[in-house]
Amino acid sequence: xxxxxxxxxxxxxxxxxxxxxxxxxxGLVAQPAPASAEEQVVPSLVYRTGPFAPGGISLADGFADYxxxxxxxxxxxxxxxxxxxxxxxxxxxxxxxxxxxxxKNEGSGATFYSPWSTGITYALIEKATQDxxxxxxxxxxRTSAADGRFFPYVFNFPSTYWNQATAIIxxxxxxxxxxxxxxxxxxxxxxxxxxxxKEPIPTLDVMAExxxxxxxxxxxxxxxxxxxxxxxxxxxxxRPDYIIMWGWGAMNSTAVNEAxxxxxxMDKFIGNWWSAGEDAVEAGGDGAVGYKAASFHGPGDDxxxxxxxxxxxxxxxxAAGKGDQMGRVLYNxxxxxxxxxxxxxxxxxxxxxxxxxxxxxxxxxxxxxxxxTAGEIEALGVTGLVPPxxxxxxxxxxxxxxxxxxxxNGSEYEMVSDWVPAMTDLTRxxxxxxxxxxxxxxxxxxxxxx
Amino acid sequence: MEAFAGLFxxxxxxxxxxxxxxxxxxxxxxxxxxxxxxxxxxxxxSSVFNFSxxxxxxxxALNFVGFIELGLPIWASFILTMGVxxxxxxxxxxxxxxxxxxxxxxxxxxxxxxxxIFLEGFGELIWGSNIKPLEVGIxxxxxxxxxxxxxxxxxxxxxxxxxxxxVLALFFHYTRIGxxxxxxxxxxxxALSVGIPLNTIWVIVWSVAGFVALVAGIMWGSKLGVQFSLxxxxxxxxxxxxxxxxxxxPGAIIGGLIIGAGEKLAEVYVGQMLGGAIEExxxxxxALAFLVFRPQGLFGEKIIERV
Numbered sequence: 001x002x003x004x005x006x007x008x009x010x011x012x013x014x015x016x017x018x019x020x021x022x023x024x025x026x027g028l029v030a031q032p033a034p035a036s037a038e039e040q041v042v043p044s045l046v047y048r049t050g051p052f053a054p055g056g057i058s059l060a061d062g063f064a065d066y067x068x069x070x071x072x073x074x075x076x077x078x079x080x081x082x083x084x085x086x087x088x089x090x091x092x093x094x095x096x097x098x099x100x101x102x103x104k105n106e107g108s109g110a111t112f113y114s115p116w117s118t119g120i121t122y123a124l125i126e127k128a129t130q131d132x133x134x135x136x137x138x139x140x141x142r143t144s145a146a147d148g149r150f151f152p153y154v155f156n157f158p159s160t161y162w163n164q165a166t167a168i169i170x171x172x173x174x175x176x177x178x179x180x181x182x183x184x185x186x187x188x189x190x191x192x193x194x195x196x197x198k199e200p201i202p203t204l205d206v207m208a209e210x211x212x213x214x215x216x217x218x219x220x221x222x223x224x225x226x227x228x229x230x231x232x233x234x235x236x237x238x239r240p241d242y243i244i245m246w247g248w249g250a251m252n253s254t255a256v257n258e259a260x261x262x263x264x265x266m267d268k269f270i271g272n273w274w275s276a277g278e279d280a281v282e283a284g285g286d287g288a289v290g291y292k293a294a295s296f297h298g299p300g301d302d303x304x305x306x307x308x309x310x311x312x313x314x315x316x317x318x319a320a321g322k323g324d325q326m327g328r329v330l331y332n333x334x335x336x337x338x339x340x341x342x343x344x345x346x347x348x349x350x351x352x353x354x355x356x357x358x359x360x361x362x363x364x365x366x367x368x369x370x371x372x373t374a375g376e377i378e379a380l381g382v383t384g385l386v387p388p389x390x391x392x393x394x395x396x397x398x399x400x401x402x403x404x405x406x407x408x409n410g411s412e413y414e415m416v417s418d419w420v421p422a423m424t425d426l427t428r429x430x431x432x433x434x435x436x437x438x439x440x441x442x443x444x445x446x447x448x449x450x
Numbered sequence: 451m452e453a454f455a456g457l458f459x460x461x462x463x464x465x466x467x468x469x470x471x472x473x474x475x476x477x478x479x480x481x482x483x484x485x486x487x488x489x490x491x492x493x494x495x496s497s498v499f500n501f502s503x504x505x506x507x508x509x510x511a512l513n514f515v516g517f518i519e520l521g522l523p524i525w526a527s528f529i530l531t532m533g534v535x536x537x538x539x540x541x542x543x544x545x546x547x548x549x550x551x552x553x554x555x556x557x558x559x560x561x562x563x564x565x566x567i568f569l570e571g572f573g574e575l576i577w578g579s580n581i582k583p584l585e586v587g588i589x590x591x592x593x594x595x596x597x598x599x600x601x602x603x604x605x606x607x608x609x610x611x612x613x614x615x616x617v618l619a620l621f622f623h624y625t626r627i628g629x630x631x632x633x634x635x636x637x638x639x640x641a642l643s644v645g646i647p648l649n650t651i652w653v654i655v656w657s658v659a660g661f662v663a664l665v666a667g668i669m670w671g672s673k674l675g676v677q678f679s680l681x682x683x684x685x686x687x688x689x690x691x692x693x694x695x696x697x698x699x700p701g702a703i704i705g706g707l708i709i710g711a712g713e714k715l716a717e718v719y720v721g722q723m724l725g726g727a728i729e730e731x732x733x734x735x736x737a738l739a740f741l742v743f744r745p746q747g748l749f750g751e752k753i754i755e756r757v
Contacts (some may be wrong), residue, residue, distance in 0.1 A: 048579065049574055052677075054579060054581045056579075193727050229478050229714065229715075230721070231499075233467075233470065233718055234718055236467075236470075253581055279580070285583065313666075324580075341466070
C-alpha cells in the first residue's frame with residue numbers, strides 16, 4: 001500500500017517536473033515552419049539558452065536574418081525560398097546529434113549543417129559524410145578535416161584552429177620585432193577543457209619547439225567557467241609575456257575580468273575568434289579596455305548589406321530572436337556563414353539547374369568549388385564582412401588562411417591589424433599526417449583530387 | 451615575512467604568493483558560502499534540498515539588473531526584486547510545496563528541480579540571455595600586503611557575508627519566527643500540532659532564501675556580469691554543503707572557507723603536475739574526506755533514529 005502511494009507521489013513529482021521543463025523551454029525553441037519540397041531547407045543548430053547563449057543568440061540571429069533577407073528582397077535564390085529550421089542544442093554534443101537526426105529529412109532534406117560547436121562537428125563527421133550532407137564549420141571543428149581527400153563533406157574555411165594559432169603567434173612576433181623575438185618568450189594558454197579548447201595544442205607544441213618559446217596550459221572545465229581565480233593566480237606567478245585564449249561562453253568574460261583584476265596588460269591578452277564577441281568584454285568595464293582578439297571579418301554595422309537588412313528584415317519586424325544583435329561581432333559571424341552558404345547554393349543551382357532545390361551532395365560540390373572573389377564580395381555589399389575565399393578538392397580550409405586582430409576600446413572593437421597570414425607551411429604537413437592517420441584508422445581511401 | 455622566508459631559505463615572493471593564494475581561496479570560499487547559505491536556510495526549515503537555489507541566484511540577479519536597465523535606481527531595484535522573490539516564495543508554497551506536504555523528501559526535491567528548470571527558462575524569456583554588466587559601486591581595485599595582491603571586491607564580499615551570517619544567526623536564534631522555523635525543521639506535524647502555521651513559515655523561509663540569493667546574485671553579478679552561467683554556481687556550493695552540513699549557517703561559511711582555500715592551493719601547487727583543472731573534483735575529495743570522520747558534516751546535526 002505504502003509503495004503504491006509512494007509511487008504515485010513520485011509520478012506526481014515527475015509530472016510536475018516535466019510540466020516545469022515544458023513551460024520553461026517550450027516558448028524558447030523556435031518552431032520551424034512546415035517544410036515543403038520546393039523549399040531549400042537549412043537546419044540551424046542553435047543555442048539560444050544556457051551558459052553559451054550570449055554567443056549562440058548572436059550567431060543564430062545573424063544566420064537566420066540573412067536568409068530572411070534573401071527570401072524577402074530576392075524572393076529566394078532564383079525563386080527557391082529558404083526555410084531555416086532551428087533546433088536547440090544548448091551547445092551539448094548529444095543534443096546536437098539528436099537535432100541532426102531530427103532535421104536531416106525535413107522537406108527535401110537538409111542542405112548543409114553549421115553546428116557552431118567543435119564537439120558537435122566531431123560527432124557528426126561520419127554521419128554527415130554517410131548521409132552526403134556537408135558540414136560547414138567555418139573557423140572551427142576538426143582541423144585535419146581541411147584535408148579534402150579524406151573529409152569530402154567537411155569544410156572549415158577561412159581558417160582552421162591550427163592556422164589561427166600560427167597567425168596569432170605571428171602577430172605576437174610582429175609586435176615584438178620579428179620571429180626571432182619569440183625565442184625565450186613565455187606564454188599562458190588558457191582554454192576551455194573541451195575538444196575545441198584542446199584543438200590547437202599540437203600546433204602550439206610544434207611552434208614552441210621551432211621558435212623557442214615556452215607556454216603553460218590552463219584548462220578551464222565547462223562547469224567552472226565562472227571561477228578562474230586559481231588560474232589567474234598561477235598566471236600572476238608565471239608572469240607570461242602574452243596570454244592566448246581559446247574560450248567560449250562565460251569563460252571569456254570571466255577570464256577578461258580576472259586578467260583585469262590581476263592588472264595584466266590587456267593589450268597582451270589575445271583571444272581567438274570565439275573569444276572575440278562583445279560578451280567577452282562588456283561586463284569587464286574599463287578593465288577590459290585594450291583586450292585583443294582574432295577575427296576574419298569586421299565588427300559593427302558599417303557594411304552596405306546592413307541597409308538592405310534594415311529595409312527588408314528589421315523594419316518589417318522579421319528579425320530573428322529579439323532583434324537586438326545587429327552589428328555585434330558574432331551576429332556578423334552568423335551573417336558571414338549564411339552569405340557564403342547562399343553563394344554556394346547559387347553556384348550549385350548554376351551548375352545543376354537554376355531554380356531547383358539542390359541536394360546535400362550538390363551543395364558539397366559547390367562548397368568544394370567555391371571561389372569568392374573580392375569583386376563578387378563587393379557586389380554583395382559585404383566587403384570586410386566576408387574574406388575572399390577559394391576552396392579546392394584537397395584544401396577545405398581555403399587557400400589563404402589569415403586573421404585580423406581587433407581591440408576593445410571600451411565601447412566597441414576596432415581593427416588594429418591588417419591580414420596576418422597563417423604559417424601553412426608549418427601546419428599543412430601535420431594536418432595531412434593526422435588526416436592520413438584518421439583515414440587509416442577508419443579504412444578510408446584518399447579521393448582522387450587531380 | 452621576508453625574515454621568515456629567509457629562515458627557511460624560501461624566496462620571499464613565493465611565500466607572499468602562498469599567502470595570496472590562501473587569501474584568494476578563502477575569499478572564493480566566501481562567495482561559495484553565499485550561495486550555500488540559501489540551501490541551508492531551506493533545508494533547515496523544510497528538510498528539502500532546494501535544487502533551484504543556484505537558479506534563484508541567477509533569477510534574482512536578472513530581475514535586479516533588469517530593473518536597473520529599465521532606469522530604476524539601485525535601491526528601488528533591490529526592493530522590487532525582493533518583492534519578486536517574495537512573490538516567488540508565495541507561488542512556490544501554494545503551487546509546489548502545499549500539495550506535497552508530508553510527502554517523501556524525494557518528491558519535494560524533484561519538485562525543486564522543476565522549479566529550477568522553470569525559473570531558468572522564465573528568466574530567459576523575460577530578460578533575455580545576454581550578459582548584463584552590473585555596476586553597484588563595489589570597489590574593484592586591489593590592495594597589496596607585501597607582494598600579495600588582494601582584491602578589494604573579495605574583501606567587500608567577505609564583509610557582506612559576515613554581516614549576512616550574523617543577521618541570519620540572530621534571526622534564527624532570537625526571534626519567534628526563527629524559533630518557529632527551527633521547530634518546523636525538526637518535525638512538520640509536531641510544529642503544526644502546537645499551532646505553527648506551516649505554510650506561512652515556508653513562505654518566510656523561501657523569502658529569506660530569496661533575499662540571500664539576491665545578495666549572492668549581486669556579488670557574483672558585479673564580478674562576472676549577470677549571465678546564465680551563474681546558475682551553475684550551485685555546483686560550487688555542493689561540496690561546501692557536504693562539508694559544512696546542510697543545517698548549519700556557520701557550517702556553510704566555515705565549509706566555504708575550507709573548500710575555497712583547499713581547492714585553490716591544490717590547483718596552484720598540485721594542479722599543473724596533473725594536467726590542471728583539478729579544483730573542481732578536488733573540492734569534492736576534501737568534502738568526502740571530512741565525511742569519513744564526520745558523516746553529518748562539520749556542523750551538521752547528528753540525528754540518531756531508534757528502530
